[in-house]
Amino acid sequence: MRLTSITLISEETTxxxxxxxxxxxxxxxxxxxxxxxxxxxxxxxTHADDHLSAEDVYMLVKNVATEIGLATVYRTLExxxxxxxxxxxxxxxxxxxxxxxxxxxxxFHHHLVCFECGEVEEIMDDLLEHVEMxxxxxYQFQVKDHRLTFHGICHHCxxx
Numbered sequence: 001m002r003l004t005s006i007t008l009i010s011e012e013t014t015x016x017x018x019x020x021x022x023x024x025x026x027x028x029x030x031x032x033x034x035x036x037x038x039x040x041x042x043x044x045x046t047h048a049d050d051h052l053s054a055e056d057v058y059m060l061v062k063n064v065a066t067e068i069g070l071a072t073v074y075r076t077l078e079x080x081x082x083x084x085x086x087x088x089x090x091x092x093x094x095x096x097x098x099x100x101x102x103x104x105x106x107x108f109h110h111h112l113v114c115f116e117c118g119e120v121e122e123i124m125d126d127l128l129e130h131v132e133m134x135x136x137x138x139y140q141f142q143v144k145d146h147r148l149t150f151h152g153i154c155h156h157c158x159x160x
Contacts (some may be wrong), residue, residue: 018045022085029083039065040076044086044100051097051120091120091149110148116157
């Protein structure tokens with residue numbers, strides 16, 4: 001029972017630290033953490049592994065901030081994307097999804113998307129470092145970031 005209390009305190013502290021870090025990022029760019037932005041960020045932090053669309057965020061944030069509108073959610077997500085607090089991604093289904101950026105990460109992480117069940121798995125390794133070097137050397141193009149999504153069948157759906 002004691003371990004559970006320590007775990008909960010640790011999770012709450014980590015959550016608070018992440019929220020404070022994002023607040024500092026906003027302030028550094030002269031933006032405030034309004035109650036609406038805070039509610040949206042809390043939803044993103046709570047569902048960090050879910051790759052939420054703007055509509056998903058809206059439905060979840062309405063539970064805690066009933067006055068918030070869908071347009072506010074869209075504007076906030078775009079702002080957070082511009083400030084590189086979240087990454088805007090698409091898995092080929094014409095739906096923009098939002099993923100919190102990992103602090104200190106040099107690059108965006110990669111994804112595996114299952115055609116069968118729609119599961120999205122993250123790959124945190126930078127698989128394209130040598131490709132970036134080749135592009136920079138052969139094409140004199142300075143790579144700042146990249147996105148890589150593999151589409152296929154996950155091990156669950158493949159029966160393995």
